[in-house]
Amino acid sequence: MKGTSGATTGSEGSVTYSFGGTVIGMKFCDSYTLSGNYATIEFQSEG
Structure with a gap:
């Protein structure tokens, strides 16, 4: 979810x-x- 300004x-x-x-x-x-809660999980691999 992007743009959570406001x-x-x-x-x-x-x-x-x-x-x-x-x-x-x-x-x-x-x-x-x-309209509720949200959670995002990002996996970033280095190397």
Whole structure:
């Protein structure tokens, strides 16, 4: 979900984990303006 500007109601944040070259990014947002909660998990491989 891109373009979450304006949806400032609720909590929003991101967490990034790194496991030996593999980066796992988790983005979450708790907003009432988005009709519920959503969470995205991104897997990034380095090297």
